[in-house]
Amino acid sequence: NAGVMQNPRHLVRRRGQEARLRCSPMKGHSHVYWYRQLPEEGLKFMVYLQKENIIDESGMPKERFSAEFPKEGPSILRIQQVVRGDSAAYFCASSPSGLAGENQYFGPGTRLTVL
Amino acid sequence: TQLLEQSPQFLSIQEGENLTVYCNSSSVFSSLQWYRQEPGEGPVLLVTVVTGGEVKKLKRLTFQFGDARKDSSLHITAAQPGDTGLYLCAGAGAGGTSYGKLTFGQGTILTVHP
Numbered sequence: 001n002a003g004v005m006q007n008p009r010h011l012v013r014r015r016g017q018e019a020r021l022r023c024s025p026m027k028g029h030s031h032v033y034w035y036r037q038l039p040e041e042g043l044k045f046m047v048y049l050q051k052e053n054i055i056d057e058s059g060m061p062k063e064r065f066s067a068e069f070p071k072e073g074p075s076i077l078r079i080q081q082v083v084r085g086d087s088a089a090y091f092c093a094s095s096p097s098g099l100a101g102e103n104q105y106f107g108p109g110t111r112l113t114v115l
Numbered sequence: 116t117q118l119l120e121q122s123p124q125f126l127s128i129q130e131g132e133n134l135t136v137y138c139n140s141s142s143v144f145s146s147l148q149w150y151r152q153e154p155g156e157g158p159v160l161l162v163t164v165v166t167g168g169e170v171k172k173l174k175r176l177t178f179q180f181g182d183a184r185k186d187s188s189l190h191i192t193a194a195q196p197g198d199t200g201l202y203l204c205a206g207a208g209a210g211g212t213s214y215g216k217l218t219f220g221q222g223t224i225l226t227v228h229p
Binding site for chain 1: 144145146148150155156157158159160163165203205207208212213214215216217218219220221222
């Protein structure tokens with residue numbers, strides 16, 4: 001029973017390029033959360049999605065960042081025109097029903113480096 | 116903004132000692148989760164507590180959720196070098212939110228010396 005999968009594990013981009021981060025939740029989970037861990041900082045919530053719906057994007061920067069979770073396929077976090085400050089570890093987590101008391105399982109993360 | 120204050124930030128102890136990590140907030144949470152994170156990896160879930168006053172044990176680890184659901188603690192008995200790592204607490208359901216959006220504490224870096 002595979003856990004949460006993220007790819008790529010490491011991504012290097014030059015300033016101005018686009019970064020696409022993918023997350024496949026655990027089997028049977030239809031709720032995905034994205035978090036960002038900046039160097040020397042804690043994990044911060046970015047966005048919460050169900051299949052085909054964005055429920056809460058209050059932690060995601062308004063510009064250049066977008067997220068989707070299509071009916072088929074992985075959830076995608078997209079960062080356009082990356083800047084050095086976007087360098088961080090990006091984690092996704094999944095849960096079965098999205099409820100506050102549920103276990104939430106994390107993927108291994110994608111480490112984005114912007115040159 | 117709901118904040119979780121985690122303490123201590125760093126903890127360096129000898130093998131066999133006991134330790135406690137605290138997680139405190141002025142906000143009420145529906146649940147509190149504890150994770151352990153290794154360098155270069157994602158957080159691994161240790162436990163979820165959902166009831167005020169709840170105590171859960173996982174081998175040498177004991178987790179407690181405060182009666183008012185504003186605080187939690189992690190106690191490790193007879194620490195071993197294999198317990199070394201970053202421990203994170205995270206709360207969900209603050210402010211009446213029904214879904215699992217997590218607010219994380221700053222983390223405790225534990226080092227257990229042989």
